[in-house]
Amino acid sequence: MRLVQLTIPTGKRQTILETLDDRGIDYVVTDEESSRDYTAVAYFPLPSAAVEPILDEIHEAGIDEDAYTVVVDAETVVSRRFAELKAEYEDGDVESERISRQELQAEADSLTPTFEIFATMTIISAVVATAGLLLDSPAVVVGSMVIAPLIGPALGASVGSVIDDEELFFESVTYQIVGVVLAIAAAAIFAWIVKTTNVVPPGLDITAVDEISERLAPDLLSLAIALGAGVAGIVSIATGISVALVGVMIAAALIPPAAAAGVAIAWGQPSAAIGSTVLVLVNVLSVNLAGLLTLWYVGYRPDNLFALDETESRVRRRVIGLAVIVLVFAVFLGAITYTSWEAGNFEQDAREEVELTLEDEEYDQFQLLDLEVVMDDNYPFRGPERVVVTIGGPPGASAPDLADTIHERVNRHADDPVDVQVRYVQVVER
Template sequence: MRYIEITIPSGKRRAVLDILDDEGIEYVVSDEIGHQQTDAVVRFPLPTRAVEGVLDRLAEAELSTARVVVIDAETVISEEFDELRKLHMRGTTTGERTSRQVLVTKADELTPAFSIYVVMLLISAVVATSGLLSDSPAVVVGSMVIAPLLGPALAASVGIVTGDGELRTRGFRYQVVGVAVVVAASIGLATLARLAGLEPGGVDIVVVAELEERVSPNLFSLAVALGAGVAGILSLTRGFSEAIVGVMIAAALIPPAAAVGITTAWGMYGAALGAFGLVAINVLSINAAALVTLWLAGYRPQGLFEVSPTRRQTATYAAVFAVGLLALSTPLVGITLLEFQTTQLKSTAEGEVETVLEEPDYDGVEAESVEVILDDDYPLRSIDRVVVTVRTDGVETDPELGTRLSDAVSAEVDDPPIVEVRYVLADQHGSDEQPALEPTERQVVHTVGDQSDDEGERLEERRSRV
């Protein structure tokens, strides 16, 4: 429920009261004298659903100098108000729909002052970068909580569908500056971490689980941003928890932007390109989902001369968002197909390895793991090799086993990969005078398959890292 107070300019009292009488609204009018030429002030309660329509009708009375105040009302005890509320609930779904005028105000209020916005994003970038470098999901989530992205992410779309150019421009400006601030801060912090020798585990930075999933995104990444855009608009229009939705929007933007900074600081520009592509896709997805949701919900100017231009403007932005999403999402299709292919190849290889090792000749050998290794050409990677690790109680390897496994795996796929067989050997040492020591393990690697000299050198480099 809302409580409305309107200052009526001189000469407009009768026109305003006729509209209120026609709507069946119970109101109170009082004469007012102020520094402006006002005739009276009218006050009345309204169901939330009725606010937008009534204010639109009053706008037709050309109340250009009127002041309208909309206040939340806890309870209204009145038979006439109950009848009015029932009238506006007929033929509609349950739930309260925020008026267009209040929606614009809420979107504006959720956008903080620019200085506060930048400071909060700097803090969020530091926390997100630290969380990604330390592979800590809890810290990454913390960075999302403090990021003030809900207002800017929704203000642009609200400004588009309501014809508020200032709100639209501010929303887009805040989003661009916000991403730039997070990326720049992450580059700075990650550079300091690298110079300080804080590379996690002494391995490539992208093997960190919290980072790897954001430098080579798939199509499912779109679902997060699209859901965030729809949920954000619903939080504004239906009164759901805005704080929780803000975290969801930050989840789509802050970690990928921090990933751009980290991979750039490490000189992995392919991975940085993949993470930046995810940021761009998420920004477009949030704005597109919010724009479509608002338009379908009926939030648009209702005046005779406003509907058509705003419809054209909304259609233009929707087309730009759609083309941008289509162009940026095309590489994600290849990444998604690669993931499916990798999963299928791993399942096939596991089955073939089990079949081979069930033969009597390999009674002392058991499969330990099967992995499909991708190359380091981010963001569009490809299958590099299949690594089969087997455990044996003996001290010798069987080169023929590698060939058998390679042939079995290659026979089931169109593009045979390199198969690398790793033996985990249990060595036992002892003599007549000295009992055997505890078994020790060592690893021997046999690689089967065609590979170039460059690939062979890359293999040796990886083994030295292992």
């Protein structure tokens, strides 16, 4: 529910009040003495879904944007006519639950801080995320998402597109580009300082840190996270629901991958940064694409009907452009996913081959204790480099040709030759 405070220009009082009467809207009018341009102020409650059509109708009656129109939340309205008005405009679907176009624009503006604050908070969140990744601490990484100011620019570009506010669109796009660059640069600089000052153990292998490695070789599921964040963010802002938690989700799609890219650069592994950088870009574009489609679907349009065709054409071009780029990145992520799937299959096949080998009568005194597939460092398309097989057997047992047999059978399932190390451990059963 909303309470609208509307200043009525001189000569428009009767027209405005007749419009409110025709719509069955309760109102209170007070005389206005602060300016000769306005004669009165009207106060009237509206269901959220009615704000946009009523304000548009009043605008057509002669209220221009220079007049003061204030829309605030109303907790409770006790009125039979209001209940009838609510039943008329609200039918339970998303479109009827959404806030007005005017409120949406104001909300998008309010979610985007000044550039100085945006840059500062982005740098801080990237530094915190980098520390969390190096500590392998999910809790710290989540904390970096909470303080990231990314939801405003991420949603502002979509809002600006559908309501024909090109200034908001270009400002939001600029913020997003600068935000991505700042996040990766801040993470790289901080990680380099941490490395050179030996704050972390010398020789730290970043690929062995789970929080980092999983973002250096992202898979196709990452795309679903970004698309979900974009849809959820737009639905939350369009229906007036708190966007705080959704902002964390959008930051989850952007800040940790950017920090992982910065860490890889600081460690002198630019190829390892490719996957996480692509993940950042595809997430940014996916959030924008999902937001744009969702806003258009729920019915947001520019206030100027003469600009509708031009806006629709512009939105269509942007949707197609974003979809094509996201599809290209999706193919890249799909290739990474396929490579990971092949590596998983190879490990399973290698294990089965070792187990089948040990089932032979000449090796029945041995048992498989462990099998580890060591991946190479060719990020983001990692493949098996070495297989380490740990075999247990009784003291004094030997099988000189076992290692060669395992090597041969394991490499049947490898596209490229893979080293196989066989370790023997004495097993004493009592």
